[in-house]
Amino acid sequence: MNNTRLPTELILDSISEGVFTVDKNFRIQFFNRAAENITGHHREEVLGRFCKQVFQAHSCTDDCPITRVLQTGSNVTDFKTRIRHGSRETIPIKLNASVLFGTQDDPIGGVVSFRSLADNGSGDRPPAHAAEFHGVVGRSRAMRQVFDLVEEISDSGATVLIRGESGTGKEMIANAIHATSRRRDKPLIKINCSVFPPDLLASELFGHIKGAFTGAMKDRPGRFELADGGTLFLDEVAEMPLQMQVQLLRVLQEGTFERIGESVTRRTDVRVIASTNVDIARALREGKFREDLYYRLNVIPLELPPLRERLEDVPHLVKHFLRKFSMTTGKKIHDIEDEALDCLVQYPWPGNVRELENALEYAFARTTEAVIRLARLPLVIRRSYGQFHRFPAPKTDEAWQLLALLERHHWNRTNVARELGIGRTTLWRKMKSLGISRV
Numbered sequence: 001m002n003n004t005r006l007p008t009e010l011i012l013d014s015i016s017e018g019v020f021t022v023d024k025n026f027r028i029q030f031f032n033r034a035a036e037n038i039t040g041h042h043r044e045e046v047l048g049r050f051c052k053q054v055f056q057a058h059s060c061t062d063d064c065p066i067t068r069v070l071q072t073g074s075n076v077t078d079f080k081t082r083i084r085h086g087s088r089e090t091i092p093i094k095l096n097a098s099v100l101f102g103t104q105d106d107p108i109g110g111v112v113s114f115r116s117l118a119d120n121g122s123g124d125r126p127p128a129h130a131a132e133f134h135g136v137v138g139r140s141r142a143m144r145q146v147f148d149l150v151e152e153i154s155d156s157g158a159t160v161l162i163r164g165e166s167g168t169g170k171e172m173i174a175n176a177i178h179a180t181s182r183r184r185d186k187p188l189i190k191i192n193c194s195v196f197p198p199d200l201l202a203s204e205l206f207g208h209i210k211g212a213f214t215g216a217m218k219d220r221p222g223r224f225e226l227a228d229g230g231t232l233f234l235d236e237v238a239e240m241p242l243q244m245q246v247q248l249l250r251v252l253q254e255g256t257f258e259r260i261g262e263s264v265t266r267r268t269d270v271r272v273i274a275s276t277n278v279d280i281a282r283a284l285r286e287g288k289f290r291e292d293l294y295y296r297l298n299v300i301p302l303e304l305p306p307l308r309e310r311l312e313d314v315p316h317l318v319k320h321f322l323r324k325f326s327m328t329t330g331k332k333i334h335d336i337e338d339e340a341l342d343c344l345v346q347y348p349w350p351g352n353v354r355e356l357e358n359a360l361e362y363a364f365a366r367t368t369e370a371v372i373r374l375a376r377l378p379l380v381i382r383r384s385y386g387q388f389h390r391f392p393a394p395k396t397d398e399a400w401q402l403l404a405l406l407e408r409h410h411w412n413r414t415n416v417a418r419e420l421g422i423g424r425t426t427l428w429r430k431m432k433s434l435g436i437s438r439v
Helices: 008-012 033-039 051-055 065-072 141-152 170-179 198-206 242-254 280-285 291-297 311-329 338-346 352-366 379-383 397-408 413-420 424-433
Strands: 018-023 028-031 076-084 090-101 107-116 160-163 188-192 231-235 271-276 300-303
Touching: 018 033, 018 090, 033 090, 033 107, 051 076, 065 076, 065 090, 065 107, 141 170, 141 300, 160 170, 170 188, 170 231, 170 271, 198 242, 242 291, 280 291, 311 338, 311 352, 311 424, 338 352, 338 379, 338 424, 397 413, 397 424, 413 424
Parallel strands: 160 271, 160 300, 188 231, 231 271
Antiparallel strands: 018 028, 018 107, 076 090, 090 107
């Protein structure tokens, strides 16, 4: 009988469940092969790092299972949470946690075994090519940087100023910031500062008491009271009258305000997210926006790129809006022909994502078959669509092979993608990276 003892690491690397250990400071000390496969993180990258930094789960701050077992000495079983995958998507897992004992039977850390719930048919895990982040669609580098920033500030309560052109999706980013924050279970209250006259805006923000002005028939709380404990989104904040900017600055600095017509000082605990599409530097020079308020709001600046600077996101947005309109109208239109998609990709989109959504809604309404054709797009977009030509000449064997395949299929990308066994959007990105494009 062979009594050779196998190394513990070899055994743990052979099982299908992920296993990792941490020391008392929550630094990862061991990470088995299954843990690498499930999480998408390489062992060399995580050893010595804090587990919170690697997995970025909400339970890391709210209800850490390792903290629980170290404090109570009791095991945690079948604990469900979501962790951040190496691809930057989040995946659901179920874990067990126990105290890790040393050779002298003294607690030296924690050990966690876990398995993914993404492949159990629940549909919880987004596909590897997922391009949606809390309702915001994009896979471009610029949008990935935005998503990264939103996740990085999830534990912060600091004010955020979102800047971007009209139609870029500032409100949706505000939704994502709230959804990933510690205040996600509290209210998210919104107000557009540009649509109310000064007196009414003050009432909307701070509330009023009965008789404070004509038409004030009863006491009414303002948005700061309604958002207490949660988040207040101030859209188009640079359009706010100067006197209101002074009052807003006080709330941000002191957390206090009074309802209109009342001398009682009230307190509020609100995280403020503001947005604007104006030229801030110009507004500051012209005295239309207070400099002290700007710096108070701009603790965490977030810039949203216009759609013309991330045209690689257009195919993903098209797919997203087709799904949306199919669900809301009941019409089964899930595809768009190559020429129509090419037309949308090369258009400069001065109205950004909102203009793209409107264009697709127009085409959707005019389409009676299962595919949206070029002729169904709005005339202003079709008029900008020039003749196709390829540039520059491919420089690699891979590019020449792909070009030959495109020529053989008469530039029908649907057929080319089918032959390659990839999605049409993936093919479009490959063409772009290899220098095969059309304008």
